[in-house]
Amino acid sequence: xxxxxxxxxxxxxxxxxxxxxxxxxxxxxxxxxxxxxxxxxxxxxxxxxxxxxxxxxxxxxxxxxxxxxxxxxxxxxxxxxxxxxxxxxxxxxxxxxxxxxxxxxxxxxxxxxx
Amino acid sequence: xxxxxxxxxxxxxxxxxxxxxxxxxxxxxxxxxxxxxxxxxxxxxxxxxxxxxxxxxxxxxxxxxxxxxxxxxxxxxxxxxxxxxxxxxxxxxxxxxxxxxxxxxxxxxxxxxx
Numbered sequence: 729x730x731x732x733x734x735x736x737x738x739x740x741x742x743x744x745x746x747x748x749x750x751x752x753x754x755x756x757x758x759x760x761x762x763x764x765x766x767x768x769x770x771x772x773x774x775x776x777x778x779x780x781x782x783x784x785x786x787x788x789x790x791x792x793x794x795x796x797x798x799x800x801x802x803x804x805x806x807x808x809x810x811x812x813x814x815x816x817x818x819x820x821x822x823x824x825x826x827x828x829x830x831x832x833x834x835x836x837x838x839x840x841x842x
Numbered sequence: 843x844x845x846x847x848x849x850x851x852x853x854x855x856x857x858x859x860x861x862x863x864x865x866x867x868x869x870x871x872x873x874x875x876x877x878x879x880x881x882x883x884x885x886x887x888x889x890x891x892x893x894x895x896x897x898x899x900x901x902x903x904x905x906x907x908x909x910x911x912x913x914x915x916x917x918x919x920x921x922x923x924x925x926x927x928x929x930x931x932x933x934x935x936x937x938x939x940x941x942x943x944x945x946x947x948x949x950x951x952x953x954x955x956x
Binding site: 732760764769770771772773774777779818820822827828829830831832833834835 | 885
């Protein structure tokens with residue numbers, strides 16, 4: 729079975745500062761990894777995903793995440809955050825090359841301060 | 843193009859009652875998955891429907907059941923409600939059943955059990 733640990737429940741950061749949201753996973757089989765974002769009163773939206781190939785994946789709004797197999801991590805980073813990035817971020821894993829349902833972490837609330 | 847819609851938005855029930863939640867998938871999508879998101883937690887997979895059949899199921903009791911209609915819309919039924927069933931229930935639709943098929947989430951139905 730897979731599991732996900734998001735090490736920080738809340739991350740406050742000033743506008744235009746860099747941010748890293750940490751995610752570690754546990755799995756005995758090959759994994760696919762995902763980051764989802766949930767804005768207030770909205771459904772989850774896929775931010776980015778790692779399936780195979782390059783370990784560095786990017787989203788269209790400046791976020792990136794790096795798959796590190798040896799450290800079983802998939803941390804999310806952005807070099808300069810905006811107020812509009814304030815949201816809840818969820819890391820998720822699927823094992824067995826995508827044949828198992830998504831398992832989500834508990835989420836990290838990113839608060840960007842003006 | 844309407845995204846995933848869910849109804850009702852909010853619902854209040856008492857212990858022991860039964861509830862039905864509804865989901866209309868994004869246009870063109872044939873697969874619907876349901877998740878339970880308790881307060882302060884990440885979404886937890888309940889089950890997935892494709893071709894009007896339950897294809898995968900998470901660790902939820904038989905009190906949780908579902909249905910998919912020929913137009914791909916879906917219902918989630920919960921019998922004998924418990925206080926612990928209070929949560930945000932999310933519906934996600936996709937074109938295909940694999941976890942690599944991008945899921946689009948609705949805004950959710952917030953169920954409160956008193």
